[in-house]
Amino acid sequence: MAACTVYSTQSLRTNISIPTSSSKTHVGFNQKQVVFYTKSNNKRLNNTSRYLITCKASDSQTIVIGLAADSGCGKSTFMRRLTSVFGGNPDSNTLISDTTTVICLDDYHSLDRTGRKEKGVTALDPRANDFDLMYEQVKAIKDGISVQKPIYNHVTGLLDPPELIKPPKILVIEGLHPMYDSRVRDLLDFSIYLDISNEVKFAWKIQRDMAERGHSLESIKASIEARKPDFEAYIDPQKQYADAVIEVLPTQLIPDDNEGKILRVRLIQKEGVKYFSPVYLFDEGSTISWIPCGRKLTCSYPGIKFFYGPESYKGNEVSVVEMDGQFDRLDELIYVESHLSNLSSKFYGEVTQQMLKHADFPGSNNGTGLFQTIVGLKIRDLFEQIVASRAETPVGATKA
Numbered sequence: 001m002a003a004c005t006v007y008s009t010q011s012l013r014t015n016i017s018i019p020t021s022s023s024k025t026h027v028g029f030n031q032k033q034v035v036f037y038t039k040s041n042n043k044r045l046n047n048t049s050r051y052l053i054t055c056k057a058s059d060s061q062t063i064v065i066g067l068a069a070d071s072g073c074g075k076s077t078f079m080r081r082l083t084s085v086f087g088g089n090p091d092s093n094t095l096i097s098d099t100t101t102v103i104c105l106d107d108y109h110s111l112d113r114t115g116r117k118e119k120g121v122t123a124l125d126p127r128a129n130d131f132d133l134m135y136e137q138v139k140a141i142k143d144g145i146s147v148q149k150p151i152y153n154h155v156t157g158l159l160d161p162p163e164l165i166k167p168p169k170i171l172v173i174e175g176l177h178p179m180y181d182s183r184v185r186d187l188l189d190f191s192i193y194l195d196i197s198n199e200v201k202f203a204w205k206i207q208r209d210m211a212e213r214g215h216s217l218e219s220i221k222a223s224i225e226a227r228k229p230d231f232e233a234y235i236d237p238q239k240q241y242a243d244a245v246i247e248v249l250p251t252q253l254i255p256d257d258n259e260g261k262i263l264r265v266r267l268i269q270k271e272g273v274k275y276f277s278p279v280y281l282f283d284e285g286s287t288i289s290w291i292p293c294g295r296k297l298t299c300s301y302p303g304i305k306f307f308y309g310p311e312s313y314k315g316n317e318v319s320v321v322e323m324d325g326q327f328d329r330l331d332e333l334i335y336v337e338s339h340l341s342n343l344s345s346k347f348y349g350e351v352t353q354q355m356l357k358h359a360d361f362p363g364s365n366n367g368t369g370l371f372q373t374i375v376g377l378k379i380r381d382l383f384e385q386i387v388a389s390r391a392e393t394p395v396g397a398t399k400a
């Protein structure tokens, strides 16, 4: 239950307050109203109009983060970095730390694998997903109410019996459609889109699905092609709504490179988002190109190039930090970190420390790992700011 203070309306000015669990009553919540029960026999009390309930939202509201990307685009890797920033265990299967719970939106597939096949729709098609249930459950969790969430089983292609999800401090909803439905989108306190270009997606898919899942090159190509129209219609447009986009492109340092190993990664940060202040290089608002290679940073061919500047993105004002190339020595990242500002780190060198801690994660030697780590710190900062602001102002005042 949320920690709420119950005031008698007649005696507000005389400062008489009844705590949430007084000797005679305790307070319950359903989705619409506050309900009083007697303690002795848990009987509902109807005549509660004399009371005014004031709840501090910090105690009762979950912060919701949306992470959108196509399958195989690094969502799990990003979640492991985020969990680690919050002090959780990034190697746990459930990715649940004391603070964060991650829900994979595949669990809201309304059609199982056979159902999709019969109807001739992909999992990316909104018709294969239950947005009403997604909205109701995310809203309930945000309001502090536990839900029985369905589970989509990727091994069997069927829906398993549901599992209980209790409201955490931070809920991350990750998957194909966190920003597709406007009702769900409006519940998000912050949103991220991982935008992996087709060339790079292909290289990653081959690496994973051939090496780890035994798929053939032809089948991987066919699956990417089959998903393309729905990806473009339903997934890609969500990036216009994202507060931060991590865009992953082939390098520009090697002319006509098509290996997809060296990456140019752009962190696109929306301006004017509450509790989110974009990271910048050297001088906020300026436009800068920087090649840090030299005495303080070892760079083998083709080197490393940074860029920072303002841009317009999908009709929004954004600022972009870009890194092309990869680090030879990860400990030297501290040199780059010292030139970045507004990182929301707790101490000098925290970004480098996080990157070194997970040096074995994919992308740790390039901009994907660097920017995922920075966005993780930004989410922690956003969370701390929201909690602090709620602690200052009790935002809910309800007459029962």
Ligand SMILES: Nc1ncnc2c1ncn2[C@@H]1O[C@H](COP(=O)(O)OP(=O)(O)OP(=O)(O)O)[C@@H](O)[C@H]1O
Binding pocket: 069, 070, 071, 072, 073, 074, 075, 076, 077, 078, 204, 205, 207, 208, 362, 363, 364, 368, 369
């Ligand atoms: N930054 C990266 N650099 C290189 N390869 C990467 C990177 N991120 C992910 N990959 C590759 O892509 C694969 C998929 O990554 P990950 O499991 O994090 O993606 P996902 O979006 O969670 O996938 P799915 O939705 O299919 O479970 C990894 O096994 C790895 O091969």
Ligand SMILES: O=C(CO)[C@H](O)[C@H](O)COP(=O)(O)O
Binding pocket: 070, 071, 106, 113, 123, 124, 153, 154, 155, 157, 176
């Ligand atoms: O795009 C996806 C998100 O992960 C999957 O393809 C979708 O969830 C369907 O899963 P499966 O192929 O295991 O039936």
